[in-house]
Amino acid sequence: xxxxxxxxxxxxxxxxxxxxxxxxxxxxxxxxxxxxxxxxxxxxxxxxxxxxxxxxxxxxxxxxxxxxxxxxxxxxxxxxxxxxxxxxxxxxxxxxxxxxxxxxxxxxxxxxxxxxxxxxxxxxxxxxxxxxxxxxxxxxxxxxxxxxxxxxxxxxxxxxxxxxxxxxxxxxxxxxxxxxxxxxxxxxxxx
Amino acid sequence: xxxxxxxxxxxxxxxxxxxxxxxxxxxxxxxxxxxxxxxxxxxxxxxxxxxxxxxxxxxxxxxxxxxxxxx
Numbered sequence: 001x002x003x004x005x006x007x008x009x010x011x012x013x014x015x016x017x018x019x020x021x022x023x024x025x026x027x028x029x030x031x032x033x034x035x036x037x038x039x040x041x042x043x044x045x046x047x048x049x050x051x052x053x054x055x056x057x058x059x060x061x062x063x064x065x066x067x068x069x070x071x072x073x074x075x076x077x078x079x080x081x082x083x084x085x086x087x088x089x090x091x092x093x094x095x096x097x098x099x100x101x102x103x104x105x106x107x108x109x110x111x112x113x114x115x116x117x118x119x120x121x122x123x124x125x126x127x128x129x130x131x132x133x134x135x136x137x138x139x140x141x142x143x144x145x146x147x148x149x150x151x152x153x154x155x156x157x158x159x160x161x162x163x164x165x166x167x168x169x170x171x172x173x174x175x176x177x178x179x180x181x182x183x184x185x186x187x188x189x190x191x
Numbered sequence: 192x193x194x195x196x197x198x199x200x201x202x203x204x205x206x207x208x209x210x211x212x213x214x215x216x217x218x219x220x221x222x223x224x225x226x227x228x229x230x231x232x233x234x235x236x237x238x239x240x241x242x243x244x245x246x247x248x249x250x251x252x253x254x255x256x257x258x259x260x261x262x
Contacts, residue, residue, distance in 0.1 A: 032246055042245065113207075114224050118209075
């Protein structure tokens with residue numbers, strides 16, 4: 001009997017979607033920090049950054065549920081949370097679990113930032129680079145669609161975009177040079 | 192040298208605290224977690240850094256006394 005491929009398809013699609021959302025959220029966060037586009041309102045980019053992260057976590061939840069319900073690879077509920085319990089490509093799946101758990105941690109830390117201190121909250125945000133790296137390796141290593149050119153293109157594009165945005169952040173000083181963005185003068189502020 | 196006037200839109204402030212890191216002598220987070228300016232005016236350029244670092248764009252810095260050569 002052929003098994004029903006629905007959940008297997010959903011697992012793959014939601015995994016790729018989660019990765020794309022995570023990448024876009026990281027890019028929004030980096031843009032927020034380094035401001036390469038002066039026309040963007042920081043508050044709007046902050047909202048976008050959080051919404052994309054939330055959508056990514058939603059897709060991640062779908063990825064997890066679909067993997068348990070699907071019978072192509074055998075993933076138990078415990079296997080979703082404990083790295084090493086999945087026999088299918090254990091190293092790559094474990095990296096995915098780790099990335100997902102850290103992503104939840106970073107997301108939740110936003111609500112806890114008054115309790116843990118804003119400085120610690122921002123330090124924790126550095127973990128995101130590790131999350132992005134682990135998610136990329138997980139997708140390439142555990143994903144069964146990596147050999148498709150458009151999927152590989154997503155990984156390559158995501159890594160290139162995040163690397164470029166990180167380089168921008170590291171190399172371009174955060175202060176608007178006066179020539180680049182003049183200081184607002186009295187009466188000029190609109191919001 | 193310019194003198195800068197600091198204004199914080201506290202309805203926008205989400206208490207990220209990046210301004211406090213950028214200019215600890217000029218900003219603090221109050222009990223409710225919102226940013227508060229410790230000085231109204233300064234000639235310290237770190238005020239500009241703080242405004243640039245705010246993820247909500249809640250800090251505005253105005254040039255209160257532009258410098259001009261008089262002699």
